[in-house]
Amino acid sequence: MRAVLIPLAFAGLCQAAHAGDISSAYTDLDWKKDCVTYAQAGEGEGDWADLACSGYRGYPVLIAYDDARESLFYGFPPGGDMTSAWESFSGFNSSGAKVEWRIETTGDKAVPFAVIHRRTISDGEDGTKSTDVLLVAKVGQVDGRDSCTVGLVLATGNPQANDQARKLADEKARTFACGKDRHTVIGDVPAFGRVDN
Secondary structure: OHHHHHHHHHHHHHHHHOOOEEEEEEEEOOHHHHEEEEEEOOOOOOOEEEEEEEEEOOEEEEEEEEOOEEEEEEEOOHHHOOOOEEEEEOOOEEEEEEEEEEEEEEOOEEEEEEEEEEEEEEOOOOOOOEEEEEEEEEOEOOOOOOOOEEEEEEOOOOOOHHHHHHHHHHHHHHHOOOOOOOOEEEOOOOOEEEEEO
């Protein structure tokens, strides 16, 4: 019996060793260089635009801009639509120039499953002040086409923000059910909401 258990235990260790390795890759997000505007407001229609931007190895970043607020979708959208929901901060906000992609690599296959993206939110009462937040989002896959915010981590004054965001991405993003699960908030972040289309 003992001779049988040892090979089985060893096989279990080998399987664990072949589980995907998690790492980060970084891409730029510059509206002028990395994005194409495919819809925008006409004269008298307000201030809005929809942009498609390059992301990580064919995974796009889609931006819906409206009245100095941004809603971003990472990965492949459902049915070719921009997003299934508008997710943004209540205050005027903008996205950072770098996107961190959390990637699981198994053999030759590298799949981005989450992003961490810095957002800057203006203070409604004092235009000279702002708050930085790391937004953690699930990446829409070709087969699932589901992306949404998994969590928000206060970055301003928080030296642990990057580690907290990576932990949140690695532990929650792959199994997060968009539209059902509630996103996690770490710190006193500005008001954030989701409106389903």
